[in-house]
Amino acid sequence: MTTVMQIRDLHLRFPLGRSLMDHVKGRPGRVVQALNGVSLDLIQGETLGVVGESGCGKSTLARCIVRLYPPSEGSILFEGQDVFAGDARADRSYNRRVQMMFQDPYSSLNPRMTTGQILAEALSVHQMRPEPEIPARVSELLELVRLPQDAQHRLPHEFSGGQRQRIAIARALAVEPEVLIADELVSALDVSVQAQVVNLLLDLQRDLGLTILFVAHDLRLVRHVSNRVAVIYLGRIVEIGDSETLFSAPAHPYSQALLSAAPSLNPDNRGNATRLEGELPSPLNMPSGCPFHVRCPHASDICKSTIPALTPFEGCGEVACHHVEEINAHA
Amino acid sequence: MQDQSPILEVDRLNTTFHRNGRPLPALRDVSFSVARGEVLGLVGESGSGKSVTLRSIIGLARRYGEVTGQILWQGRDLLPMPDRALRQVQGREIAMIFQEPMTSLNPLLTVGLQLEETLQSHTDLPRAARRDRAVEMLDLVGIPSAAQRLKDYPHQFSGGMRQRVMIAIALAANPKLLLADEPTTALDVTIQAQILDLILRLADEMDMGVVLVTHDLGVVAQTCDNVAVMYAGRIVEQGPVRDVLREPRHPYTVGLMRSVPENLPPRTPLYSVPGTPPGLDALPPGCAFAPRCAACIQPCQQDRPGLSLIADGRQVACFNPVTKAEGNAA
Amino acid sequence: MSDATFPTDRPSLLRMALCKPGFMVGILIIGFSVLLAIFPGFFAPYDPNALDYLAVRQPPSWAHPFGTDLLGRDSLSRVIWAYQVNMQMAVFGTVFALVTGVVVGALVGYYRGIADLIFGRIVDAVITFPFLVLVIAVVAVLGPGLINMYIAISVVYWVYYARLMRAEVIAQMGNDYAAAGVVMGYSDRRIIFRHLLPNAITPVVVYWMTDMALVILLGSSLGYLGLGAQPPQAEWGVLIAEGRNFISTAWWLSLMPGIAIVLTGLGFSLLGDGLADLLRPRG
Numbered sequence: 056m057t058t059v060m061q062i063r064d065l066h067l068r069f070p071l072g073r074s075l076m077d078h079v080k081g082r083p084g085r086v087v088q089a090l091n092g093v094s095l096d097l098i099q100g101e102t103l104g105v106v107g108e109s110g111c112g113k114s115t116l117a118r119c120i121v122r123l124y125p126p127s128e129g130s131i132l133f134e135g136q137d138v139f140a141g142d143a144r145a146d147r148s149y150n151r152r153v154q155m156m157f158q159d160p161y162s163s164l165n166p167r168m169t170t171g172q173i174l175a176e177a178l179s180v181h182q183m184r185p186e187p188e189i190p191a192r193v194s195e196l197l198e199l200v201r202l203p204q205d206a207q208h209r210l211p212h213e214f215s216g217g218q219r220q221r222i223a224i225a226r227a228l229a230v231e232p233e234v235l236i237a238d239e240l241v242s243a244l245d246v247s248v249q250a251q252v253v254n255l256l257l258d259l260q261r262d263l264g265l266t267i268l269f270v271a272h273d274l275r276l277v278r279h280v281s282n283r284v285a286v287i288y289l290g291r292i293v294e295i296g297d298s299e300t301l302f303s304a305p306a307h308p309y310s311q312a313l314l315s316a317a318p319s320l321n322p323d324n325r326g327n328a329t330r331l332e333g334e335l336p337s338p339l340n341m342p343s344g345c346p347f348h349v350r351c352p353h354a355s356d357i358c359k360s361t362i363p364a365l366t367p368f369e370g371c372g373e374v375a376c377h378h379v380e381e382i383n384a385h386a
Numbered sequence: 387m388q389d390q391s392p393i394l395e396v397d398r399l400n401t402t403f404h405r406n407g408r409p410l411p412a413l414r415d416v417s418f419s420v421a422r423g424e425v426l427g428l429v430g431e432s433g434s435g436k437s438v439t440l441r442s443i444i445g446l447a448r449r450y451g452e453v454t455g456q457i458l459w460q461g462r463d464l465l466p467m468p469d470r471a472l473r474q475v476q477g478r479e480i481a482m483i484f485q486e487p488m489t490s491l492n493p494l495l496t497v498g499l500q501l502e503e504t505l506q507s508h509t510d511l512p513r514a515a516r517r518d519r520a521v522e523m524l525d526l527v528g529i530p531s532a533a534q535r536l537k538d539y540p541h542q543f544s545g546g547m548r549q550r551v552m553i554a555i556a557l558a559a560n561p562k563l564l565l566a567d568e569p570t571t572a573l574d575v576t577i578q579a580q581i582l583d584l585i586l587r588l589a590d591e592m593d594m595g596v597v598l599v600t601h602d603l604g605v606v607a608q609t610c611d612n613v614a615v616m617y618a619g620r621i622v623e624q625g626p627v628r629d630v631l632r633e634p635r636h637p638y639t640v641g642l643m644r645s646v647p648e649n650l651p652p653r654t655p656l657y658s659v660p661g662t663p664p665g666l667d668a669l670p671p672g673c674a675f676a677p678r679c680a681a682c683i684q685p686c687q688q689d690r691p692g693l694s695l696i697a698d699g700r701q702v703a704c705f706n707p708v709t710k711a712e713g714n715a716a
Numbered sequence: 717m718s719d720a721t722f723p724t725d726r727p728s729l730l731r732m733a734l735c736k737p738g739f740m741v742g743i744l745i746i747g748f749s750v751l752l753a754i755f756p757g758f759f760a761p762y763d764p765n766a767l768d769y770l771a772v773r774q775p776p777s778w779a780h781p782f783g784t785d786l787l788g789r790d791s792l793s794r795v796i797w798a799y800q801v802n803m804q805m806a807v808f809g810t811v812f813a814l815v816t817g818v819v820v821g822a823l824v825g826y827y828r829g830i831a832d833l834i835f836g837r838i839v840d841a842v843i844t845f846p847f848l849v850l851v852i853a854v855v856a857v858l859g860p861g862l863i864n865m866y867i868a869i870s871v872v873y874w875v876y877y878a879r880l881m882r883a884e885v886i887a888q889m890g891n892d893y894a895a896a897g898v899v900m901g902y903s904d905r906r907i908i909f910r911h912l913l914p915n916a917i918t919p920v921v922v923y924w925m926t927d928m929a930l931v932i933l934l935g936s937s938l939g940y941l942g943l944g945a946q947p948p949q950a951e952w953g954v955l956i957a958e959g960r961n962f963i964s965t966a967w968w969l970s971l972m973p974g975i976a977i978v979l980t981g982l983g984f985s986l987l988g989d990g991l992a993d994l995l996r997p998r999g
Contacts, residue, residue, distance in 0.1 A: 102653075108574035109545075121899045150901030163892035167914045176910075177900055215662065223896075230900065245431040245601065250645035250658035257653060272574065275604075279647035279656065299652060316579040318604030320648050322628045325608055330583065331576045334544050 059234060059266055060097035060120070060153075065090050065129035067115055067290075071339070087338050089115040090126070091290040091346075094365070097234065102260065102267040104281030104298060106274060106313070108335055112290035113270045114158075117238040120268065121155045151181050154227035158239035160219035164211040170197070170222050171207035177229040196225040200255060217248035224255065234266045242271060253280060274317045278302045283372070286310045289338060289346035292365060296372015306371045306383050309347050345377065353378050392419035393562055393595055394443070394480075395458040401435075401442045403451035410666040412438045412451065414619045417693070420563065420595040425586065427610035427627065428599045429642075433663060435619040436599045440565045443597075444482050445472045460562075478508040481556035483549070485568040490552060491540040497524075497551050498536030501558055508559035523554040527584060546577035550584065557588060563595045564588075570605065582609050603646055607631055612699075615639045618663055618674035621693060625700035635696060635707040637681045673705070681706045739990025745983030752796055753803035760793035764950050773966045783968040785958060794950040795972050801862070801951040802932050802980070809931035812870040814924055817877020818917065824878065825885030825916075826908050835878070842875040851934070852943065860943045869931060880923055884916035891915075918995040925988030929981035936977055952977050 067090040077084055089112045097103055107113045118124050120131060122138060131138050138149050157163035164173060174193045178184055184192045197206055200221040211219055220240060227235060237256065241249040257280060260267055271277050277284060278298055285295040286309065294307040305311045312331040333350045336342055342349050348358035357377050365375040368383075376382070401413035413435045420426050428436040441447040443457055445464065457464040459475060467475070476482075484490045492500060501520040505511055511519060517536075524532035527550040540548060549569060556564060566585065570578035586609055589596045598610060606613050606627060614624035615636065623636040634640045641659035650656070661678040664670060670677055676686040683706045685691075693701040752759055768788035776783045782791035824835045842850070854868035888894060889912065897907040932952075938944030939953025947954050952973035959969025 108576060118895070123895055123898060147901035147903075150899055155896075155899045157892040157896060159892055162890075163896050165893045165911050165915065168911075176902075180900070180902055180906070217662075226896070226900070246603075246642060247431065247645045247659045248662075250647075250656035253647075254655045254658065257655065274575070275647045279650060279652055281652075312576060316575040318575075318579075318582075318602065318608040320604055320607050320631060320643065320646060322607045322631055330579055334546050334577060335574070 057099040058096045059099050059134065060095075061132040062093060062095040062097075062116075062120070063130050063132070065093040065116070065119060065131065066127045067112075067119060067124060068127045085339055088341050089290055089338060090119065091341070092129070093287070093290070093292055094129075095285060095292070095295070097266055097268060098283075100260075100264055100266055101282040102269050102280050104277035104284040105268060105270045105287060106272065106277050106284060107287035108272065108313075110335055110338060111287045112338075113272075113287050114238050115290075116287070117155065117236045117268065117270050120236055121150065121153055148181075151230045152232050153234040153236065154230065154232035155236040155238060156220070156223050156227055156240050158242055160216045160223065160243060161211075163223050164219060164226075166211055169208055169210055170202075170214075170225075173222065173226055174229050177226050181230045183230060192229075196229055199228065199259070200225045215248075216244050217252060220244065220252050221255065224252075224259070228259065228263070232265070234268070235260075236268045236270070238270045239272070240269075241276065242273065249276070256280070274302070274314060286313065289336065289341065291346055291362075291375065292373075293347065293376070294372065294374045295365070296374075300371055304371065304383075306368050306374045306379055307376050308351050308353055308378075308382060312350075345375075353382055392421045393460055394597075395419040395456075396439075396443065397456040397458065399439070399442055399453070399455040399457065401438055401447050401451055401453045405667070408667055411669065412447075412619055412666060413442060415692075416455075416616075416619075416621055418614055418621065418624065420597055422562065422593050422595055423589060424612065425589060425596045425598060425610045427606040427613040428597060428616060429601065429603060429606050429613060430616035431601060431642075431663060433618075433666070434616040436601075436616050437567050438619075439616070440482065440567050440597060440599055444476055444480060444565060445469075477504065477556075477561070478559045479561055480563045480565065481559070481561040482565040482567065483552045483556045483569050485571050491548065491555075493540050496537055496539055497543070501536070501551075501555055504555050504558045519558065523558050524551070526557075526588070527551070527554045528580075529554070546573055546581065549573060549577075549581055553581075553584065553588070557592065557594075560592065561594060563597070566596060566598045568599055568601070571601070578605075585609070603631070603643060604648075615642070618669060619666065620674065620703065621701075622675065622704070623700075623702045624693070625697075629697070629700055635700070635702045635709075636675075636704050637679050637706075637708055638675050640708050641678075673703075681708065736990055736993065738986045739994075742983050742986025742988075742990055745979060746987050749799060749803055749980055749983060752799040754800075756797045756800050760790075760796040762790035762793040764789060764793040764797040765948060766790070773962065773969075775966070776968055782972045783966065785955075785969055786962065786966075791955075791968060791972055794955060795952070795976050798950040798952050798955060798973060798976070801945055801949060802935065802976075805862070805866075805935040806928035806932050806980075806984075808866045809869045809935060810873070810924060810927050812866070813873035814877055814920070816870070816874040817879075818881050818913070818920060820874065821878035821881025821920075822885050822908050822913055822916070825882035826889070826904065826912065832882075835882070839875055839879050842872060847872060848934070848937070851938070852941075855938065855943045860938075860946065862945055865935060865938055865944045869934065873927075876927075877920060877923070880920050881916060884919055885912050888912050888916045918992070921995065922988045922992040925984045925991060929984035932977060932980055936973075 069087040069089060071085045071087060093116055105113045105116065115124065119126055125139055133149060133153065171193055174196055175189050178189050178192055179186065193207060194204055197204060202218060202221050214222065241252050244252060253276065259265060269277060269280055281298040283296065284298045284301050285292050286307065288309050294301065294305065294310045301310065302314065305314050316331065331350050336349055344360050345358040345363050348354040351358065355378065363375045363377045365373045368374045368379050396419065397417050399413055399416040403410045403412050416439055418426065428439060430436045438447060442453050447453055453465060464472060464475065498520055501523060502516050505516045505519055520536060521532045524535060529535055529547060529550055543551060570581050573581060582605065585596060588594065600606060610627045612625065613627045613630050614621045615638065616622065617638050623630060623634065623639050630639065634643055641657065644657035645659065647656055659678050664674055672688050673686045673691055676682045679686065685705050691703045691705050693703045696702050696707065766789060768784065770788065771784050772788045773786055774780055774784045780790050780792065782795060785791055824832050850872050851868045854871060855864055858864035858867060894907060894912060897911050935944050936953030939951045940957045945951035945954050947958065955973040956970045959966060963970055
């Protein structure tokens with residue numbers, strides 16, 4: 056087990072600027088706290104699922120990893136090198152080795168370039184192949200993602216959503232990356248197309264030995280593809296552990312609620328779900344203490360004042376909850 | 387649960403749009419009925435015609451295409467009705483909510499005003515009573531401190547709260563039928579669960595029928611009484627949710643269920659129906675699903691199977707339906 | 717597993733152009749204008765500067781379809797020769813502004829930061845100032861003449877192009893293909909010029925078309941005021957100015973170049989509208 060990437064205490068704040076009222080009242084400007092101390096290890100060859108609700112920071116984390124956003128605090132080490140260190144930023148080879156696929160298959164491809172041009176560009180910029188061998192490699196990539204050869208000469212708008220995601224996968228694979236970040240890769244697709252793309256991803260991972268960070272809100276899908284899973288709530292990891300363990304016996308009250316909210320295919324499971332009250336607090340206005348205490352049925356005084364640390368819990372992975380032992384003793 | 391006679395009966399509904407002079411058969415021979423208190427799920431992939439069905443019922447589709455057949459609403463056919471008469475039914479007796487609550491609310495008007503507007507046009511309540519009713523509605527859909535929030539604008543609500551506001555507006559006039567077009571697709575799971583619970587509770591309290599369009603079989607399993615599975619503009623299977631999901635008979639329903647990763651060994655290949663749905667302008671002559679179907683037999687290529695009754699309340703449109711044993715093996 | 721067939725609904729550009737009569741008319745007008753501008757000698761029946769004191773201020777006739785001016789020169793030939801000057805204005809009066817504006821706008825839109833703040837102030841300064849007054853001021857400093865007029869227009873006009881381009885680049889950056897470029901490790905230059913620019917330039921090209929019409933109008937106005945082309949050069953503004961004193965007796969002197977201006981303006985507008993539809997990415 057080699058760790059390819061270490062994320063340490065990552066914070067990301069987006070300042071919204073001070074409004075006139077803020078200046079008048081002498082308030083500081085408002086800040087969106089997107090990530091609040093995320094630490095993660097990505098292990099060679101694994102699929103790490105990241106789940107959470109919209110606005111929890113999971114996509115921000117993905118974009119941070121590929122250096123689309125520089126973090127406010129903390130570091131990302133790739134093979135021991137800080138990817139945000141001064142000289143490392145100029146090194147574009149990191150971007151070759153760590154690739155990302157985006158959620159929206161309609162906006163992630165340049166509408167004016169054909170599939171062939173998109174793939175050839177990736178190959179030639181990073182000099183993956185000598186110029187004369189590029190057309191052959193483009194054909195190979197199309198075959199890899201199971202697109203017909205005549206796709207080369209077509210523009211993105213001529214493809215369906217699932218086909219576009221295949222093109223995006225082919226583009227990412229063109230530069231022979233070691234790590235793939237899949238940000239809601241299949242969320243915009245129909246179930247049967249989702250299944251095709253997920254199968255493709257699993258095959259490619261096996262054949263090419265890829266490490267995948269799979270960000271999604273669909274719990275069934277994350278459970279299916281991941282080896283390990285991290286549950287994120289308001290920019291913090293609240294639970295992380297082996298996928299099957301976490302899904303069959305979630306320890307954090309938020310993971311429990313999230314799982315029981317996912318609609319099961321079995322009509323007999325109706326009505327026995329624990330429902331969460333309330334909604335996700337705004338990241339502009341973070342609650343004190345444990346970010347989940349406002350919605351948590353087990354919250355006590357300590358939850359309002361102290362942020363629980365992510366600590367190992369027997370039989371599970373790591374859990375960030377003051378009351379994890381009582382909660383799981385009851386169950 | 388739905389022992390009453392149906393309030394809505396859709397009979398051989400056909401909707402055709404035109405693109406570049408060519409007809410696109412968006413709906414073909416769609417028939418179903420909804421009783422008071424019943425929740426019917428319409429499930430299918432994009433382009434299967436599930437949203438068009440709702441839009442045809444409420445009279446939105448006829449502006450853009452041809453709608454034929456019969457839509458019997460409490461005994462009256464809605465199709466030949468002039469726009470003015472139809473508007474009396476829309477909103478007052480039949481209400482609709484959409485996937486994206488932000489775009490269906492007017493961003494420049496307060497929520498209270500939009501609620502009152504609906505009440506004004508669909509009820510005979512006097513002004514003061516309208517305000518009380520508006521507060522009552524927001525309260526009913528679970529918006530905290532309803533009276534204060536009447537003065538807020540749509541952007542001051544979160545996604546889930548906006549969908550609640552939409553539901554409040556839709557239900558303000560006490561409709562007898564709610565058409566819900568993917569009402570929770572844009573929402574997170576925990577919020578989705580809240581909204582679905584809310585719709586179910588209100589359907590029950592107000593004795594209202596619901597047609598719920600969704601692409602998520604899980605949502606169907608958890609909320610609906612009956613389900614109709616749509617493919618390429620036709621209903622291919624319908625029946626009570628429990629029976630259909632436990633023993634799907636149409637090969638497409640089986641495929642749809644199998645592509646959901648539930649109760650599968652992790653990281654194994656997911657089943658997916660081979661190929662893609664046909665374009666509406668290039669439907670095969672026989673069964674529309676035949677080119678992708680593993681159980682395709684000779685007649686499937688030439689003839690189109692009609693919906694036929696196979697068991698109590700269960701219909702399937704297939705010449706070679708999946709048997710129980712096969713369904714379980716799948 | 718992959719589906720081997722794609723819908724083939726890709727109408728050729730030519731067919732799309734033929735479907736839009738307005739666009740066709742625009743192409744015809746501008747195409748013919750360009751021909752007139754390049755080969756005026758071929759189309760003009762007379763030498764535009766040949767004086768004929770025996771036929772002064774003659775009304776339109778078969779020999780002189782647009783009549784003759786106060787020195788007996790053939791009006792039609794002068795209007796045709798003026799195409800050379802006025803079409804040249806449309807190009808040189810805009811192209812420098814276009815190129816500078818596109819590049820500056822794209823860079824400012826991509827990098828934002830302090831450069832964007834400075835740019836914002838420049839835009840404010842230029843836009844709050846009456847455009848014509850600004851151009852006249854520059855011409856007044858540099859002296860009248862066509863070259864100085866081009867300089868004056870370009871100095872002011874690039875700001876409008878840059879503003880449009882900046883807004884469009886920022887809008888395009890909301891699409892993930894721009895982020896994908898960064899993730900792919902592409903250079904900023906490649907992302908700006910290979911990816912963002914082709915997608916952002918459509919409104920700028922459309923604006924350019926209408927702008928050419930505006931610049932012809934502006935150039936003619938300056939010519940009319942004596943600040944642009946100088947007589948005896950044939951230029952529509954100059955021609956209108958020459959006929960100004962005879963508007964009641966020899967109306968054709970001012971009317972014919974006026975019609976040429978209107979027609980060319982119309983041509984550019986139709987062309988711009990058609991291009992807007994044509995260049996919009998489909999799907």
